[in-house]
Amino acid sequence: MDDNEKVAGxxxxxxxxxxxxxxxxxxxxxxxxxxxxxAVADAYERAYLRWEKLAEHPNPTAWVIRTAMNQxxxxxxxxxxxxxxxxxxxxxxxxxADFIDPALMEMVRALPRGQREVLAxxxxxxxxxxxxxxxxxxxxxxxxxxxxxxxxxxxPQVAAQEFEEVxxx
Amino acid sequence: xxxxxxxxxxxAFERVSYNRPASTVVARAKRRRHRRRMILGAVPAFGLxxxxxxVTQREITSGNQLGCAESYSQHGNMxxxxxVPGETPEETCTRLMTETGQWEGPPTNPVQCVTHYGxxxxxxxxxxAPEGLDQxxxxxxxxxxxxxxx
Numbered sequence: 646m647d648d649n650e651k652v653a654g655x656x657x658x659x660x661x662x663x664x665x666x667x668x669x670x671x672x673x674x675x676x677x678x679x680x681x682x683x684a685v686a687d688a689y690e691r692a693y694l695r696w697e698k699l700a701e702h703p704n705p706t707a708w709v710i711r712t713a714m715n716q717x718x719x720x721x722x723x724x725x726x727x728x729x730x731x732x733x734x735x736x737x738x739x740x741x742a743d744f745i746d747p748a749l750m751e752m753v754r755a756l757p758r759g760q761r762e763v764l765a766x767x768x769x770x771x772x773x774x775x776x777x778x779x780x781x782x783x784x785x786x787x788x789x790x791x792x793x794x795x796x797x798x799x800x801p802q803v804a805a806q807e808f809e810e811v812x813x814x
Numbered sequence: 815x816x817x818x819x820x821x822x823x824x825x826a827f828e829r830v831s832y833n834r835p836a837s838t839v840v841a842r843a844k845r846r847r848h849r850r851r852m853i854l855g856a857v858p859a860f861g862l863x864x865x866x867x868x869v870t871q872r873e874i875t876s877g878n879q880l881g882c883a884e885s886y887s888q889h890g891n892m893x894x895x896x897x898v899p900g901e902t903p904e905e906t907c908t909r910l911m912t913e914t915g916q917w918e919g920p921p922t923n924p925v926q927c928v929t930h931y932g933x934x935x936x937x938x939x940x941x942x943a944p945e946g947l948d949q950x951x952x953x954x955x956x957x958x959x960x961x962x963x964x
Contacts (some may be wrong), residue, residue: 652840655836656836657838659836663834666827668832670832678830685832686834686839689839690842690844691922694846694847695839724963753823764823768820768823768824796817800819
């Protein structure tokens with residue numbers, strides 16, 4: 646694979662997957678847009694560096710997702726931006742997930758990280774239970790249980806929110 | 815998956831977009847690779863001959879933090895954000911690499927993680943083993959003392 650082929654192959658993969666991957670990581674990161682952007686960018690950079698191998702991977706999107714979800718670098722980057730006086734780096738900005746209803750985001754934020762990760766892969770990436778289990782390194786039974794618990798937690802709150810919207814007090 | 819709650823969740827997140835161009839990602843990745851090569855290129859200056867080992871960014875910190883690069887990698891950078899009670903930095907580093915999927919275990923690319931400046935913070939060194947340097951040589955390569963044994 647020469648450099649042009651590598652760039653072309655990676656670019657096609659990136660353009661075809663980046664939105665879904667970002668949204669999934671954003672959900673898993675509880676709407677922390679800055680952390681999600683950092684993690685996704687870092688994961689794709691890593692993917693590019695090993696693209697010769699990754700192009701043969703049965704599910705490169707799962708590889709990127711796993712890498713992005715496992716990144717723990719954001720706090721260093723954010724801390725550095727805070728130290729440098731970056732106005733985008735403050736806690737309020739870090740929690741911004743524009744275009745998403747704040748009430749819904751609060752519900753998502755209240756879920757444990759494991760449940761958010763399963764939701765992200767099952768719902769936003771349309772991964773199967775098996776693919777989700779593989780990507781997160783957990784058992785299929787755990788995927789089902791986490792999804793079930795997440796739905797149990799979200800359902801009454803979404804219903805209550807809809808009632809409030811239809812019948813404001 | 816036809817659940818209305820999940821449908822609402824999906825619809826909400828589909829309003830968010832990520833617009834970083836591929837060219838930016840590729841350019842940043844290339845700079846990252848360049849930095850890694852620069853680090854590797856510095857290794858022969860220490861007068862040591864080994865294949866495929868690399869030295870992390872060396873950064874001495876204070877308190878309970880270890881010296882850090884920005885990301886985990888057995889090929890160059892390592893971050894340990896804080897000292898974990900009951901673990902040596904080497905154990906922390908190895909565990910985090912495994913947990914974050916950065917570990918490319920034997921026989922592909924076995925590594926050892928060692929630290930210098932022992933328990934008081936300092937940089938981390940990542941060396942492939944067994945073909946790479948041993949711990950004493952690795953520490954010597956960055957002018958550090960061999961970490962104390964627990």
